[in-house]
Amino acid sequence: MSLSDEAKERLADIVTLQPTKNKELQDRWGMESGSEVHQYLESELSDYYYRDDDSLIRATAEGVDLVDVEPSVPPEDEEGGVPDRIRVPRLHAQVLDVLAGPDERSESVVSVLQKLREGFDADPDVEAVRDALGSLRRKNVVEVEYRTVPTYRLAVEREAFEVEAMEA
Structure with a gap:
């Protein structure tokens, strides 16, 4: 799946904000509602994001590799511990x-x-x-x-x- 420049920028937002919620992305992307965010995620980024056990939005490993930004919380710290x-x-x-x-x-x-x-x-x-x-x-x-x-x-x-x- 080839991503547009906008989709790559938005994937980078997910990587830098993760774990995140629809509302955070809605504000960041200037969208009208959380359902608009959900529709965008499903139509443009379905292969590159997932929802964790708490329904928080995270980028897949492949999604992280596609963009040139560092995750907000390093992967080794995502399992509930305090990040460095x-x-x-x-x-x-x-x-x-x-x-x-x-x-x-x-x-x-x-x-x-x-x-x-x-x-x-x-x-x-x-x-x-x-x-x-x-x-x-x-x-x-x-x-x-x-x-x-x-x-x-x-x-x-x-x-x-x-x-x-x-x-x-």
Whole structure:
């Protein structure tokens, strides 16, 4: 199956964001819905992606080989352990910088948003911060604690992994 330039770029997005969800790809690709993402995946990239046991989207080994990007989480770290290195969008890296540590009290999405506004002079919307926290949780570097609202903190010390911020 020969891929168009657009399909290769989108496959590269899957590789760099994996494990990911339809919503993350929908936002990245400017699509209207998660079903539009699903239709695209099935029609253009069916041989190069799969859904893991948690229904998260990942590139196949052949898909990774087709594009010239490194996976966000190295393959040896994908089985639930803490990765040594992750590649994430700049907002995600900023979230990691301000998020409570593993021994601190977990904090709400709004609390993280306020810290981002103060520390980085950034003004992302609440959904972008919530999505970033969810993505980081899937990469096993953030954990959630359910209180009145879901709250988050680092799963491990900041020094336990390296963060490479990608341009959006």
